[in-house]
Amino acid sequence: MKYTQLGRTGLKVSRLVLGTMNFGPQTDEAESHSIMDAALGAGMNFFDTANAYGWGANKGRTEEILGTWFAQGGDRRDKVVLATKVYANMGPEGEAWPNYDRLSALNIRRAVEASLKRLQTDHIDLYQFHHVDRHTPVExxxxxxxxxxxxxxxxxxxxxxxxxxxxxxxxxxxxxxGLYGLVSEQCLYNLAERRAEMEVIPAAQEYGLGVICWSPLHGGLLGGVIKKESQGRRRTSGRSADALANTEVRAQVQAYEDLLDKHGLRPGEAALAWLLTRPGVTGPIVGPRTADQLASALRAVELELSDEVLSGLDEIFPGTGPSPEAFAW
Incomplete structure (x- = not known):
């Protein structure tokens, strides 16, 4: 596993981030534990979660699954750089109880204590603000x-x-x-969604933040979805189905899959490998539901994309261009 430094911190983190969003809603506790064991065994040490994961009436369930995994011992907690998030309303389901969400001092204090309890740990390495709070003073x-x-x-x-x-x-x-400030930004960034290159990533680089990319396969759109459809291996749904209903997007994704097929590359692994070439990027978040999906993601770390492939990807999914020059006429 390749490692890098998380922004301006002294933390050494793996180039892939283990996202745990599916633990609980789609992957049961036993398999979630197996995936985390496999990830740690492969050298992944950067785990990302959020207090709201588990969703709905099960908010907090994902943190609980991490907590029971840490409780098994074997220095699991000491070996992991643990990141979680605060913002979502964690009050009783269906009740918009005040001060149970956003970034007020009261809710931050309440949310940290609750996360520590669920995670069965005494500290969180990276505490992330899940969204902008327009109502709480930054001070x-x-x-x-x-x-x-x-x-x-x-x-x-x-x-x-x-x-x-x-x-x-x-x-x-x-x-x-006189405070340290933000050390990382977790943003939507992938081949099909490159708007972060305009301002978010330049700002992160200017202030020394690490960049953690969520949805690196753009909801499955960059994971070989058309080929899987044609082989009957997957029924497209959700975001991918909506996107592919647009003929221009479908043609773009087809060109992407054709390019990678020509070079003998798996789409999902190539999309992750591309992110690892991008300036300022600490690592993409992978959210495996199964051990096989984790193994595929791990292969991407060692994948070297040729200049020809990189150029072809830029032609299919053109970026915004350098900032601020891209704003000029």
Missing amino acids: EIWQAVDTLIQQGKILYAGSSNFPGWKIAQMNEAAGKK
Whole structure:
């Protein structure tokens, strides 16, 4: 496994991030534990979750599954760089109870304690703000974070789904208080969705943040979906089905699959390998539902894409161009 440094921190993290969103809703506890054992055995040490994962009436279930895995011992917790998130309403299902969501100091304090209990650990390595909170002053957010760092309950703070201007605002505010600021941004970024290149990634690079990419296969669209359809191996649904209903998108995905087939490459692995070539990227988040999906993702780390393939991918999925030059006429 290849490693890198998480932003401005001293943490060494694997180039692939194990996303746990499917643990609970789609993958039961026993198989989730097996996947985490396999990931750790392969050298993956960066695990990402969120307090809301499990969803609906089962919010928090995913953190609980990680907690029971840590509780098995074997230095599991010590070997993992653990990231979780705060923002979603964790109050009783169907009740919009005040102060049980967003980034108020009260909710951050409440959410950290609840996550620590579910995760069966005494600290969180990377505590991420899941979304922008337009209602809480940034000074209040940083005051709460600083208190938690002083208490040893979290080590670093990161953002998720933040625009470039918010990354700048948060880090400038932190700097004025003599605080460390954000060390990472978790954003939507893949071959089919490259808008992060305009402002988010440049802002992250300017402030020394690591970039963690979610949905690296764009909801399955970049995972060889057309070929799987033709072979009867998969029935397209959800985001992929909606996207492929657009004839232009379907032609684009077909060209993508044809290019990779020509070079003997698996689409899903190539999409992950492409992200690992991108400036500023710490690593993509992979959310395997099975051990086979994890094995496929691990192969991507060692995959070297040729200049011809990289050029072909840029032609099929053109990026925005360098910022700020791309804004010019």
